Amino acid sequence: MKKRILIFLSILLIVQFAKAQAPVFDTCQNLPQYDGEWRYINGIDTLKIYLRDHRFSSVSDNGSLNVYDRLWGWIDYRSGTTVIESNYQHRFSIIPQNYDYVNFSMWLHMPECNDSWLKLRGFMWDSQTQKKYFDIDVVINPAKTIMTWKLKYPEGYNLIAGTEYNYFLPKEFVLIKQ
Amino acid sequence: MELNKKGILLFILSMVLFMACHKMDVSVENLPVESLSKFFDERTSSNPAVKAASNFIKAENNKYHFVDGIVKQLGYPYWKDAIAYKRLGDRVSTGSSGRKNSDSSNVVFIPFVREGEPEVNAALRVTMSAKDTSFRFLLDWQYSDTAATGMEKQDLALLLMVLHTNVFADTLFKLLDSTILEPQSDKRIKYLSINTVNLNPQPNVSSLLIAYEYTMTVCYTGYVPMYQGQVVGCAPGLGCPFYTQVSWCETISWTEWEDDGSGGGGDCSGCIPPGGGPGGGGWNPPDPCGGASEPIITVEGNEPCTPNPPGWEPVPIDDDLPPPPLCDDYILSLQVDANFAAQFATLNQPSVFAEGREKGIRVNSRATNSYGNKDGLIGEPSITWTFAAGEKIEGKMHSHFDGFNSIFSMGDILSMADMLMTGNMKDTLNYFEGMTSRNGGPFLMKISNITKFRKFAERMQDPKKRRDFLLNNAKIAYVDNRGKNLSEFMKIMENELRSSLAVYSGNANCTVWSRVTTATIPGGQGNISISETPCQ
Numbered sequence: 001m002k003k004r005i006l007i008f009l010s011i012l013l014i015v016q017f018a019k020a021q022a023p024v025f026d027t028c029q030n031l032p033q034y035d036g037e038w039r040y041i042n043g044i045d046t047l048k049i050y051l052r053d054h055r056f057s058s059v060s061d062n063g064s065l066n067v068y069d070r071l072w073g074w075i076d077y078r079s080g081t082t083v084i085e086s087n088y089q090h091r092f093s094i095i096p097q098n099y100d101y102v103n104f105s106m107w108l109h110m111p112e113c114n115d116s117w118l119k120l121r122g123f124m125w126d127s128q129t130q131k132k133y134f135d136i137d138v139v140i141n142p143a144k145t146i147m148t149w150k151l152k153y154p155e156g157y158n159l160i161a162g163t164e165y166n167y168f169l170p171k172e173f174v175l176i177k178q
Numbered sequence: 179m180e181l182n183k184k185g186i187l188l189f190i191l192s193m194v195l196f197m198a199c200h201k202m203d204v205s206v207e208n209l210p211v212e213s214l215s216k217f218f219d220e221r222t223s224s225n226p227a228v229k230a231a232s233n234f235i236k237a238e239n240n241k242y243h244f245v246d247g248i249v250k251q252l253g254y255p256y257w258k259d260a261i262a263y264k265r266l267g268d269r270v271s272t273g274s275s276g277r278k279n280s281d282s283s284n285v286v287f288i289p290f291v292r293e294g295e296p297e298v299n300a301a302l303r304v305t306m307s308a309k310d311t312s313f314r315f316l317l318d319w320q321y322s323d324t325a326a327t328g329m330e331k332q333d334l335a336l337l338l339m340v341l342h343t344n345v346f347a348d349t350l351f352k353l354l355d356s357t358i359l360e361p362q363s364d365k366r367i368k369y370l371s372i373n374t375v376n377l378n379p380q381p382n383v384s385s386l387l388i389a390y391e392y393t394m395t396v397c398y399t400g401y402v403p404m405y406q407g408q409v410v411g412c413a414p415g416l417g418c419p420f421y422t423q424v425s426w427c428e429t430i431s432w433t434e435w436e437d438d439g440s441g442g443g444g445d446c447s448g449c450i451p452p453g454g455g456p457g458g459g460g461w462n463p464p465d466p467c468g469g470a471s472e473p474i475i476t477v478e479g480n481e482p483c484t485p486n487p488p489g490w491e492p493v494p495i496d497d498d499l500p501p502p503p504l505c506d507d508y509i510l511s512l513q514v515d516a517n518f519a520a521q522f523a524t525l526n527q528p529s530v531f532a533e534g535r536e537k538g539i540r541v542n543s544r545a546t547n548s549y550g551n552k553d554g555l556i557g558e559p560s561i562t563w564t565f566a567a568g569e570k571i572e573g574k575m576h577s578h579f580d581g582f583n584s585i586f587s588m589g590d591i592l593s594m595a596d597m598l599m600t601g602n603m604k605d606t607l608n609y610f611e612g613m614t615s616r617n618g619g620p621f622l623m624k625i626s627n628i629t630k631f632r633k634f635a636e637r638m639q640d641p642k643k644r645r646d647f648l649l650n651n652a653k654i655a656y657v658d659n660r661g662k663n664l665s666e667f668m669k670i671m672e673n674e675l676r677s678s679l680a681v682y683s684g685n686a687n688c689t690v691w692s693r694v695t696t697a698t699i700p701g702g703q704g705n706i707s708i709s710e711t712p713c714q
Contacts, residue, residue, distance in 0.1 A: 130641040153560040154589040
């Protein structure tokens with residue numbers, strides 16, 4: 001009888017383990033140190049970017065679960081009093097599991113989660129059409145107080161004439177931690 | 179002693195039961211939350227009508243808590259694969275008041291799939307107008323019960339097949355019930371493949387109640403065995419040419435009754451505000467054990483409430499077909515095309531990779547040896563291509579410069595999807611993109627399943643889905659490791675593109691191509707092995 005119970009329990013355990021599907025993790029514990037506001041002001045232009053680390057997941061078409069750690073970013077870019085790009089008022093929004101309805105501007109990741117490289121990469125899009133994509137390369141100073149940003153068209157992106165678009169932020173800029 | 183043994187046994191059994199029940203308690207607490215999240219937050223759609231239907235059901239569930247029951251019976255909704263269309267305000271007449279309205283309504287068909295089952299087993303039809311929202315469950319086992327569904331049996335069968343095609347991309351169906359479709363020249367159709375679907379709602383008017391007849395047209399190819407009575411042991415396809423084909427378009431129709439406020443009842447299984455007419459059941463899907471009018475199969479030894487099986491079954495893509503060759507005829511023809519190889523090889527040069535810009539070549543026509551060069555800007559990892567209206571090309575190749583990807587980027591895949599959507603592909607079955615770089619390449623990716631790739635391309639027109647897809651760039655970007663990049667890229671091909679593109683690697687002269695395939699490493703925690711098999 002004991003044998004049967006053991007077999008029964010073993011089958012239960014096997015079934016439980018068989019049901020579990022291991023998600024794919026792209027996580028990184030080094031991102032929170034960059035949370036907060038980063039700003040550039042030159043007397044005319046004001047560019048503020050607010051970064052928040054957040055873990056989220058998405059399901060690929062074949063049903064596998066991907067878990068990501070990313071810095072989520074919100075932008076406020078003004079020339080004088082003219083707002084060029086802004087969704088800054090959403091920077092404290094609660095991010096639900098279905099993040100389709102959150103107005104944000106970028107995802108940044110740390111390559112290989114290696115903090116010593118002092119680099120972040122990712123991509124951003126405009127808040128209005130959400131169709132203007134740019135790749136982002138960020139270099140951080142060793143004190144982690146200054147970020148140098150460079151924007152590029154998405155790598156390899158073969159834009160078809162008529163669908164191309166202009167940069168909505170400067171192609172290069174420097175931000176200071178606030 | 180015997181009593182002690184029994185006591186120990188009882189104790190062990192009690193502990194087992196306790197542990198089992200304890201576990202179940204946790205599950206029961208978690209299940210609704212997980213089910214809810216999975217029900218509403220996965221496989222979502224950006225279509226406003228589908229979102230509205232989802233929000234409506236969510237609000238209803240907050241009041242009546244039915245989602246768990248639906249999940250148990252029908253599985254989960256695939257919002258992203260729903261059929262949705264809007265009927266514009268064309269109401270032209272009403273009841274005794276004689277008023278003229280012009281409101282509009284949205285109709286959404288949401289497919290349901292049980293976990294682990296590779297087919298759509300039901301649809302939920304939600305009709306939303308300014309005044310009413312009504313809904314009706316349509317289950318596969320109900321297809322011959324026209325009274326319960328309000329639809330002809332071939333209409334419901336075709337509708338569920340179309341939804342299945344949306345979810346799983348299978349287009350071929352075996353008809354288990356040969357009476358679903360009318361015979362063609364006295365011969366019964368054994369298989370059918372869905373070709374096109376057009377939504378064409380039309381208004382209709384009755385006296386006190388306003389009836390709208392909604393229609394959609396489904397065009398299909400029917401497969402009839404060549405010889406009457408012949409038993410064909412394979413599904414129609416390349417390896418099974420024993421069928422004649424007939425093309426047909428079926429108009430699926432159903433009627434929605436909308437209350438004009440004069441007090442009549444509507445025809446819906448669930449009406450909001452409540453108080454609908456016949457065929458009620460609300461948010462509980464029709465249950466074969468619940469006294470439904472559907473005849474029940476009762477076979478000794480079976481569960482007493484086994485419903486009639488649906489009269490069709492999907493033929494999974496590539497099932498019953500001989501395995502396709504690793505390298506198709508088009509790739510084999512590229513391999514012996516000296517002009518193509520010479521053109522591509524001009525990009526595969528160290529001096530080109532060091533230029534600090536992308537260089538590209540478009541293949542206008544291999545038959546006439548027509549190629550065109552296009553360079554990117556210095557420092558910009560992209561190329562802007564120009565196409566005249568209606569201009570079509572066979573493919574394009576480009577180089578990535580030093581410091582950037584040594585495999586195709588997500589942008590390259592998106593570019594290919596955009597080319598399909600803008601109609602710039604000369605041959606959608608054989609269109610290709612090529613790339614090369616110092617640390618990886620040359621590579622080709624070519625459409626291998628146009629149905630699946632078109633679904634991907636259509637999805638990528640949604641900016642948010644495009645954004646999510648670009649997340650994959652992080653898996654391959656800036657790692658000058660051909661093996662790692664190729665492995666990650668092939669995972670993306672399988673997971674995100676459902677292997678709708680075939681990938682080939684070439685030699686330095688672009689004269690020998692190999693098909694890149696993957697195999698899962700047993701116990702490798704999702705890691706895959708890569709094979710590169712020369713095309714012959």
